[in-house]
Amino acid sequence: MTTPARRLSRDGRRSPFDLRATALYFGLLALLLCVLGLTARAVAAAFERRPGWIALLCLLAAASTVALRRGRRRWTARRAARRAAAALDAATRTAVEALEPPYTPDPAPVEAPPAIAQESSVAFDGYGCGVVDYDVLDADEFEQAIAALCERDGCSQVEVVGGAGDLGADVLAVTPDGRRVVIQCKRYGDTHRVGSEELQRFGGTCFTVHEADVAVLVTTSDFTAPAAEYAGLCGIVCLDGQALRAWHDTTGPRPWA
Template structure:
């Protein structure tokens, strides 16, 4: 009986599908209208079912957003106000070509100058120039420097050329010896030969507006006479210490009037 009923259903279903196919082939518009009428109730029920979960979902999302905003407000009330940043003090200006150590190389004690190497002494003089407002400060001392150890522009815009002579200081009389005495016997003064070599290049080669010779020692009388004739400013040990301590104006101010320091 079961198989008989199943066979009947299959036969009837096949006939119905065949008849429906014939109708679709002969009247496709009628079939489309009939299909829409059958599917419309099902679509309507589906839309009604979807709307209800959407409204519930929106309500749930709104509740979550309100909860998050409340938590954020409570955290903001509990958080102390930010501490204002401390004012930043700008670092001293330094020329791009000047060594980084030049800003910290300035010293004011005579014994500290004596302890510096010739290169460190040049950096210390460059640092004094930066401190007193010079710009484009460069330490250029070395082989082939043609007498210039420090180059700069004064605050007034004049070209400054400095030769540094770190000679060992001695309290007694010193001869006119043209040599650096970092490890030798006794002390040396800057002699006339030093000034003549520097005078031959500072104005013609380096185009100096102000030419300085700075030493940790002193100058011989012939050297001072030559410097006065050529307009070179001599900065001896005493003048150097006063410059470093800030008790005397920068030596290039004396050079503006052609007066030795």
């Protein structure tokens, strides 16, 4: 069994062991392994978004392998450090570009079309009040329609005050002869009749709080018998749906007449 002879230099002496060069070599090798690991991780993450990058990275790896084989014998520690740094920089840029989404400019703001005014359910003619279907109006529109009737029939200082805290008054007006009218509006369905409790609540505020000369409760439905009896005792004018349409068509009396 023969023992391999230690390599000799040209002058016949053995080459001294260089610890510094060996440590640098292994350090560069470890750095290269880290670069390869980060590159593989970036490739795996980029594969889900852009499979086309896999082909490019494979070509880069093949080119690096060929270059390593050709120049392996001529590499020095300094050249290996430069190439390792260049490979690390290229791999980092490739991974960042693969992971970042493509840039898309922000879309130009779209101007909103001009608002189109909604057509009111109440159509007014030259006499102050036009064709009105009271059954399809909501509560606010119903109050506006009653106020329009008052204006049509010569009332002044007509004001819609219905809302939270109105204390039973929805429409206020002054008749042509100077009397103060306080109107409460109840836009109900045919099967929902105004009861005595609602008349009592209105009767408790229309005269004492609002100082009404004429108190009117107008509804699109009807009144119960106790409610009509209470209104008669307190002097409150009750207009049901039929009387309201007669007022609107000028075939019936005005509430303050």
